[in-house]
Amino acid sequence: MGSAERKERQRAELREQILRVARDMVMKEGFGALSMRKLADAVEYAPATLYLHFENRDAIARELCVRGFQELLAVLEPAAACEEPVERLSRLADAYVTFGLKQPETYRLVFMEDPKLSADLFQDKQEGAGPKSFAVLVRAFESLKAQGLTLDATTPVRLAEVFWAGLHGIVSLKLTCSGFQGAPAEALTQTLVASMVHGTKPAKAARRTR
Amino acid sequence: MGSAERKERQRAELREQILRVARDMVMKEGFGALSMRKLADAVEYAPATLYLHFENRDAIARELCVRGFQELLAVLEPAAACEEPVERLSRLADAYVTFGLKQPETYRLVFMEDPKLSADLFQDKQEGAGPKSFAVLVRAFESLKAQGLTLDATTPVRLAEVFWAGLHGIVSLKLTCSGFQGAPAEALTQTLVASMVHGTKPAKAARRTR
DNA sequence: GCAATAAATGAACGGTGTTCACAGAACGGT
């Protein structure tokens, strides 16, 4: 009688295998080079079979997006554990940028490809990796604000949005317009951190800027 | 015999027409929807004819890129004329972001599509719109630094790079992850400006943050 | 073993960028 469950399991397993192979292809050659036919070839099924498990190519991309974002969240979380607020922000920034540069194609897929793919990522305020990651940043700025290290008139949420934009800008310009910024990404990152930490004693953050 | 020149002129004119139509198609439906066949249809030639004027599709894209960047430079230049440094930075930021949001597909093509397309844009330090635009930002930060309104240990070039990254982050996140940032782009922009203007009296910039 | 259900597929449709042998027009020289 357990055969129904077994079939279910096999189904899920194939689905998973498809996603694994798709992920590999994306990481190696980018999302643009992910074709249903090559993917089918790689998992040794006919192309049409993929459509028994995914509505279409975009559905696969969406799934890879949420997983990619989960990976990002996973590298942010250790950095978020740091107590000292400025240091925490700095580590979060480093973790974010490092992730983007180490996994350029994943980063592209999640943040730079198609609005249709990224749209869902920021819904589901409780569970999704998007809101969770963002919340980590907001908390960092709340800690900074508590120590009077942020712009007075600006909320932590707003600061987090701008900070994220800065990080995303650094990563995505490196990925797309590599010849643009002269400075290495870590230097830019720390300048960004220093820029967003206002107030009495930015000495520590400023020193890392050089 | 002026006929050689006339042919040259006709050739250039057709090339121009192809680019005009291509630009329209990109602005309306995005670069992804620009197909050589549809383009050939629109200019009423056979697809193969396009290859007499452009090496391939990417060559057309590259040309559109440099023109798109020229348009951006054209909206930055008026803002750069402002005397007061903080106000100048603020206007530059607004101009940049407004351009990106008003011409999303052009912006995507220039800054978010393919490194191969954007690579050239930042070479040619004298003539290119890329370096020229960047220089405008650097000058703005030089003015700020002269008034002691920037991070001490950081060069104007570095600050300009980070600032550009911030602007690019704001625009590109709006374009790709629309549901992400709650605040409108202008608000984010002004917070970014306020963040990068350090020193004695950021009151003016800070007020615009709200 | 048989009927029913699920999984997998081959072939097709309409689309893409690109190439190339070929046709046609325009030209310069005689």
Place this chain on the structure above:
DNA sequence: ACCGTTCTGTGAACACCGTTCATTTATTGC
């Protein structure tokens, strides 16, 4: 006015692409 060259333009083909659907194959419950 003719001819050979040179440039412009094209139709047909190649090799891909995502997606659909009727059909076949395998698996299940009885």
